[in-house]
Amino acid sequence: MPSTRSLPVIAIVGGGFSGAALALHIARSMRLGQEVRIVVFEPRDKLGAGLAYSTVEPSHRINVPAGKMSLYPDDPESFAHYLEQTEALAGDRQAYDAQGLAYPQRSVFGDYVGAELAPHVSSGAIEHRRATVTRIERSGSRWRLQDAAGAFLTADAVVLAVSHPAPALPAALEPIRHHPKLVVDVTKPGALDVIGAGDRVLVVGNGLTSADVVAALHGRGHVGSIVSISRRGLRSRGHVSQVQEPFGDFSSQPSHTASHLLGRIRLTLKAAAAQGLSWHAVLDAVRSQGHEIWQHLPVGERRRLARWVRPYWDVHRFRIAPQVEAVLDTAIATGRLDVRAASVRAAAVSGSDIVVTFRGRYQQVPAPQAFDAVVVTTGPAHGDVLSSQPFLAAMREAGLLSACPTGLGIACDLHAVALGADGQPNPGLYVVGPLARGTFGELMGLPQVTEHAVFVAAQAQTFLSHHAASLTLDRAS
Numbered sequence: 044m045p046s047t048r049s050l051p052v053i054a055i056v057g058g059g060f061s062g063a064a065l066a067l068h069i070a071r072s073m074r075l076g077q078e079v080r081i082v083v084f085e086p087r088d089k090l091g092a093g094l095a096y097s098t099v100e101p102s103h104r105i106n107v108p109a110g111k112m113s114l115y116p117d118d119p120e121s122f123a124h125y126l127e128q129t130e131a132l133a134g135d136r137q138a139y140d141a142q143g144l145a146y147p148q149r150s151v152f153g154d155y156v157g158a159e160l161a162p163h164v165s166s167g168a169i170e171h172r173r174a175t176v177t178r179i180e181r182s183g184s185r186w187r188l189q190d191a192a193g194a195f196l197t198a199d200a201v202v203l204a205v206s207h208p209a210p211a212l213p214a215a216l217e218p219i220r221h222h223p224k225l226v227v228d229v230t231k232p233g234a235l236d237v238i239g240a241g242d243r244v245l246v247v248g249n250g251l252t253s254a255d256v257v258a259a260l261h262g263r264g265h266v267g268s269i270v271s272i273s274r275r276g277l278r279s280r281g282h283v284s285q286v287q288e289p290f291g292d293f294s295s296q297p298s299h300t301a302s303h304l305l306g307r308i309r310l311t312l313k314a315a316a317a318q319g320l321s322w323h324a325v326l327d328a329v330r331s332q333g334h335e336i337w338q339h340l341p342v343g344e345r346r347r348l349a350r351w352v353r354p355y356w357d358v359h360r361f362r363i364a365p366q367v368e369a370v371l372d373t374a375i376a377t378g379r380l381d382v383r384a385a386s387v388r389a390a391a392v393s394g395s396d397i398v399v400t401f402r403g404r405y406q407q408v409p410a411p412q413a414f415d416a417v418v419v420t421t422g423p424a425h426g427d428v429l430s431s432q433p434f435l436a437a438m439r440e441a442g443l444l445s446a447c448p449t450g451l452g453i454a455c456d457l458h459a460v461a462l463g464a465d466g467q468p469n470p471g472l473y474v475v476g477p478l479a480r481g482t483f484g485e486l487m488g489l490p491q492v493t494e495h496a497v498f499v500a501a502q503a504q505t506f507l508s509h510h511a512a513s514l515t516l517d518r519a520s
């Protein structure tokens with residue numbers, strides 16, 4: 044490899060799955076004469092794990108079978124082969140469902156991504172800087188980054204891969220902010236250690252994180268009651284017992300309004316049922332055609348979907364692993380878990396109790412109830428991501444970044460180039476992963492995140508080759 048000083052530099056901020064997949068695909072497609080210096084800023088010791096796959100909680104499993112999660116769109120079985128070769132599931136008696144499909148612990152997927160990156164890190168093709176980026180500024184046609192240790196890097200392109208900001212505390216829980224048994228961020232190691240075996244627990248939020256919490260508490264021997272609430276009382280669904288192909292065509296004559304799209308989905312659900320197929324097949328078709336569907340909807344219609352339909356979409360599209368579903372079903376059947384449609388109106392500490400007042404969806408009179416612990420599982424605050432870190436807020440202030448009008452992340456164009464305050468693309472500044480989904484549509488789970496990383500890798504490489512050529516011309520003239 045030639046001296047890194049002469050190479051164009053790409054700085055990737057965030058080495059979770061998106062940043063790691065991007066680095067890997069750039070490294071794999073480098074050719075002689077088109078090399079790039081790849082620097083990934085990631086404070087965690089492992090590249091590729093990020094928020095989702097760094098958990099060491101044994102009950103946290105991937106929520107689709109292993110055969111559907113891969114770093115390589117052209118090799119969907121890559122993770123499954125890794126599991127075979129490494130015998131990573133040998134000690135995990137609960138890894139397989141009744142059909143023999145593997146749902147490994149999430150950390151195993153993180154190990155797989157780390158293992159795929161390892162040769163590129165050892166060869167120096169990918170540099171892992173264990174540091175948090177604290178500042179990014181324009182420097183002529185390049186970018187200047189500073190990290191928390193005060194070190195600087197000048198880069199030709201920057202990719203923001205910082206997807207999941209910490210969850211926000213709901214305003215009604217503010218009065219109990221300092222209570223020792225309020226858990227706001229369940230992703231912090233040992234976050235649930237404060238909960239005792241017999242504690243009465245309130246879980247605020249009913250999605251995948253809530254399912255993770257109930258399963259993790261079960262795994263720790265928790266026997267107390269759990270109330271789990273969300274405005275609509277929806278709970279994440281499981282997988283279908285028989286494998287089905289996606290059913291429905293939503294892209295050849297695409298809808299231009301949210302209501303037309305929803306009407307079409309309803310009709311397709313009926314047609315699927317008439318053929319003996321469940322809703323899973325239709326939702327899988329919507330998901331796989333998500334990019335095309337989204338591109339034909341004006342921003343106002345996207346916003347309507349994000350605001351009104353997203354809670355329904357999330358619980359059907361993000362399914363829980365069968366092992367987790369079994370824990371939840373048993374807890375509901377035995378009366379230990381109560382899933383309610385309600386919102387928190389007020390919270391206060393009273394003696395050793397946390398008293399929470401609810402407003403039920405179908406009930407006008409607020410009802411107080413005492414708990415020992417409260418766990419927030421409302422998920423990462425993506426809509427506020429530009430306020431989540433000072434360097435992002437400063438980039439917004441400088442007009443380099445703007446919030447996506449859908450409320451789903453950072454505004455970018457169809458090349459994944461970040462849009463500034465003036466709505467114009469900022470050449471060399473990219474967004475990869477879930478924060479770009481306001482532009483690209485469904486972009487949360489694998490394989491969409493993988494495909495997007497491959498796409499952004501190609502975009503950035505094309506930009507860097509033109510950029511390097513223009514810098515050479517500038518120097519020569």
Ligand SMILES: Cc1cc2nc3c(=O)[nH]c(=O)nc-3n(C[C@H](O)[C@H](O)[C@H](O)COP(=O)(O)OP(=O)(O)OC[C@H]3O[C@@H](n4cnc5c(N)ncnc54)[C@H](O)[C@@H]3O)c2cc1C
Pocket residue numbers: 056057058059060061062063084085086087092093094095096104105106107112174175176177204205206207208432475476477487488489490492
């Ligand atoms: C809990 C959870 C479970 C999931 N499970 C599944 C699943 O089973 N199957 C599936 O298909 N999908 C799943 N997903 C969805 C999907 O896989 C994730 O959304 C995906 O991993 C996104 O990764 P990311 O790298 O974009 O984001 P993140 O995981 O959030 O990674 C961002 C990284 O950026 C780093 N970072 C942040 N700020 C800075 C900074 N200033 N400087 C340097 N680094 C910084 C952070 O340390 C972090 O590691 C899950 C998502 C979550 C949240």
